[in-house]
Amino acid sequence: MKKNLLISAIVAPTLLATVAFAQSAGGVSTLRGADVSEPVAVEDVFHQNETRFARNYRQQPPLVPHSIDQYQIDLKANRCLSCHDWTVAGERKAPTLSMTHYLDRDGNQLDTVAGTRWFCNQCHVPQADAPALVDNTFEASN
Numbered sequence: 001m002k003k004n005l006l007i008s009a010i011v012a013p014t015l016l017a018t019v020a021f022a023q024s025a026g027g028v029s030t031l032r033g034a035d036v037s038e039p040v041a042v043e044d045v046f047h048q049n050e051t052r053f054a055r056n057y058r059q060q061p062p063l064v065p066h067s068i069d070q071y072q073i074d075l076k077a078n079r080c081l082s083c084h085d086w087t088v089a090g091e092r093k094a095p096t097l098s099m100t101h102y103l104d105r106d107g108n109q110l111d112t113v114a115g116t117r118w119f120c121n122q123c124h125v126p127q128a129d130a131p132a133l134v135d136n137t138f139e140a141s142n
Contacts, residue, residue, distance in 0.1 A: 053127045056140040062095070063127035073119055080120045081113060 053063050071079040083089065089096040101117040102110045 054140070056138075058141060061123040064124050065127055068121065068126055073121060078113070078118060078120065085113070 052065055055062070068080075073079065083092040083094040084097050086096050086102075088094075097113065097117075099109075101113050104110055104114050105116060
């Protein structure tokens, strides 16, 4: 008991001093080099790039032409289906999921997306027109 009290008496003032120093220290910046008090400007990239990139190899999953940063995809919800499920894709003018997404492991047709295809971002990723990080000699198979 005395040991815990002694440790608390030492740690508490140290933490308070650290917090006070951090708040008073000037010139604290983020990893981007911006001031920590500067508001973060986020570019609106939803449906930013409507042109679709060509696939580079046979059976490559299509790339997503918009940001999915705020999309909830977990065991309980899948925001992708709010536009791409076959029941709403026509009215949302979004591509419909392939019928293979509605087949279970035994090949039986389902009315809802199969559990094996529920997590879209395990195959589909947002497209980005970014420079290659490393040099490579990859050529698309077309």
